[in-house]
Amino acid sequence: FVSYQVEILDWETKKQLCFLDKVEPNATIREIRLMFHKLYPRWYPARQSIKLDPKGKSLRDEEILQHLPVGTTATLYFKDLGPQIGWTTVFLIEYTGPLFIYFLFYFRMTFVYGLDERFTSSPHPVVNLACICHSFHYIKRLIETVFVHRFSRGTMPLRKIVKNCFYYWGFAAWLAYYINHPLYTPPSYGKKQINFAVIMFLLCEAGNFSIHAALSDLRRNGSKTRKIPYPTKNPFTWLFFFVSCPNYTYEVGTWISFTIMTQCVPVGLFTLLCFIQMTIWAKDKHCTYLREFKDYPSHRMPIIPFLL
Amino acid sequence: RRRKGPGALATGYLVIYNVVMTAGWLVIAVGLVRAYLAKGSYHSLYYSIEKPLKFFQTGALLEILHCALGIVPSSVVLTAFQVMSRVFLTWAVTHSVKEVQAEDSVLLFVVAWTITEIIRYSFYTFSLLNHLPYLIKWARYTLFIVLYPMGVSGELLTIYAALPFVRQSGLYSISLPNKYNFSFDYYTFLILVMISYIPIFPQLYFHMLHQRRKVLSHTEEHRKSE
Numbered sequence: 001f002v003s004y005q006v007e008i009l010d011w012e013t014k015k016q017l018c019f020l021d022k023v024e025p026n027a028t029i030r031e032i033r034l035m036f037h038k039l040y041p042r043w044y045p046a047r048q049s050i051k052l053d054p055k056g057k058s059l060r061d062e063e064i065l066q067h068l069p070v071g072t073t074a075t076l077y078f079k080d081l082g083p084q085i086g087w088t089t090v091f092l093i094e095y096t097g098p099l100f101i102y103f104l105f106y107f108r109m110t111f112v113y114g115l116d117e118r119f120t121s122s123p124h125p126v127v128n129l130a131c132i133c134h135s136f137h138y139i140k141r142l143i144e145t146v147f148v149h150r151f152s153r154g155t156m157p158l159r160k161i162v163k164n165c166f167y168y169w170g171f172a173a174w175l176a177y178y179i180n181h182p183l184y185t186p187p188s189y190g191k192k193q194i195n196f197a198v199i200m201f202l203l204c205e206a207g208n209f210s211i212h213a214a215l216s217d218l219r220r221n222g223s224k225t226r227k228i229p230y231p232t233k234n235p236f237t238w239l240f241f242f243v244s245c246p247n248y249t250y251e252v253g254t255w256i257s258f259t260i261m262t263q264c265v266p267v268g269l270f271t272l273l274c275f276i277q278m279t280i281w282a283k284d285k286h287c288t289y290l291r292e293f294k295d296y297p298s299h300r301m302p303i304i305p306f307l308l
Numbered sequence: 309r310r311r312k313g314p315g316a317l318a319t320g321y322l323v324i325y326n327v328v329m330t331a332g333w334l335v336i337a338v339g340l341v342r343a344y345l346a347k348g349s350y351h352s353l354y355y356s357i358e359k360p361l362k363f364f365q366t367g368a369l370l371e372i373l374h375c376a377l378g379i380v381p382s383s384v385v386l387t388a389f390q391v392m393s394r395v396f397l398t399w400a401v402t403h404s405v406k407e408v409q410a411e412d413s414v415l416l417f418v419v420a421w422t423i424t425e426i427i428r429y430s431f432y433t434f435s436l437l438n439h440l441p442y443l444i445k446w447a448r449y450t451l452f453i454v455l456y457p458m459g460v461s462g463e464l465l466t467i468y469a470a471l472p473f474v475r476q477s478g479l480y481s482i483s484l485p486n487k488y489n490f491s492f493d494y495y496t497f498l499i500l501v502m503i504s505y506i507p508i509f510p511q512l513y514f515h516m517l518h519q520r521r522k523v524l525s526h527t528e529e530h531r532k533s534e
Contacts (some may be wrong), residue, residue, distance in 0.1 A: 178484075180491070181489070183484035184484075185486065185487050216326035265489065265490035266489075
């Protein structure tokens with residue numbers, strides 16, 4: 001039984017920040033983070049990036065000291081990631097905003113369309129329908145955030161949330177403005193267009209939820225490791241045959257259906273941006289899967305079957 | 309992922325591209341001088357170089373493609389931003405609002421662009437041929453100190469001059485109700501563009517100053533060590 005010594009240096013200045021004596025060989029990085037936190041209370045574990053190489057990747061909590069390529073005196077490097085915010089908190093803030101902002105426009109608050117139009121309602125049924133669908137979408141997302149999602153990483157940098165909120169809340173306001181405007185024009189093909197859009201919307205929402213539930217099941221026992229997702233008995237999950245990230249596929253579908261339902265250019269623009277962003281995320285995820293699993297199904301595409 | 313540099317074919321193409329662009333902007337420069345000598349005044353010179361200006365400034369869009377293909381080691385987003393802002397000013401302001409074409413502010417930015425581009429494209433040409441005269445390098449990293457503010461002033465004054473005409477004619481604007489449920493006010497958009505210069509210009513300017521210090525002092529060290 002050999003006990004380890006761990007010194008932690010600042011990644012930039014290489015100054016020694018702490019020296020831990022008599023560390024157990026099977027200590028995890030998580031325990032080391034806790035020890036470091038005791039010495040530096042303002043650097044809570046989520047803020048600590050601990051790495052083997054000053055410019056390298058951050059070590060995961062589960063890594064064990066003796067399995068790392070270090071001698072019995074280990075040198076680790078510390079980088080402050082800045083104030084962190086939990087993913088659950090992030091999503092709650094990001095999704096509650098659009099939900100309530102939309103209502104400000106739907107109920108035509110005074111400052112939105114002027115005094116003459118305040119608290120009036122639209123003569124078009126599709127405007128009410130759009131409000132229901134938009135609200136349903138964000139309420140569903142909030143419920144999923146609290147009960148369904150299992151995050152592999154606990155936090156993200158606090159600065160990012162300001163940028164994200166501007167984006168989500170800003171777009172919600174922009175598209176809500178036009179849909180609930182007194183001069184709103186309903187879709188050109190009338191009921192046919194609206195009904196088609198509603199059905200597509202419901203199918204995509206159900207699909208998106210099915211995928212989230214299936215992914216959540218992969219981590220049922222609280223583990224944080226990644227596993228290959230496979231189709232289940234639920235027909236909505238059969239998209240896994242063709243695509244790595246069907247949740248993104250369904251999400252784009254939801255927004256396309258919302259664009260068709262409202263026939264509104266700002267909604268279309270938002271859909272386009274969502275599609276671009278989700279394609280980037282899907283490609284990343286797809287590459288990660290391919291790297292981690294040698295037996296990953298080779299015919300799967302990131303987000304669109306056979307195409308992208 | 310390592311960035312692939314240009315191969316021999318791409319280098320040949322880039323040399324041709326940069327030579328053509330240098331020549332193009334020289335044509336514009338000569339055109340300006342000749343028109344000035346012929347007219348005897350510096351007013352309304354835009355009309356004499358309108359076509360080559362549009363052609364060569366629009367041609368710069370290819371540079372976005374160069375970055376996207378990886379044959380030029382610049383960021384696609386940054387290049388796209390810079391080229392699009394030039395193209396925007398050329399077509400969406402100066403070309404579209406005919407009443408500003410006689411303004412002196414147009415000459416201000418055209419002169420700034422012309423000098424800058426001649427130096428920039430010859431800089432790239434020489435760099436690709438691995439024979440960069442110090443004068444060109446110095447010019448590229450020094451003249452911007454005057455040319456950049458000059459160009460920005462010309463651009464802002466031109467947009468400002470265009471505003472009343474845009475308001476009057478409702479140019480590029482769409483209002484409710486319409487079947488796309490969309491509205492756009494070009495007048496407000498132009499004002500927002502002008503405001504955006506405030507955060508953007510200082511950042512780019514100080515970045516160039518920083519680059520200047522890096523590039524020119526590095527050359528001095530090189531010379532000293534020889």
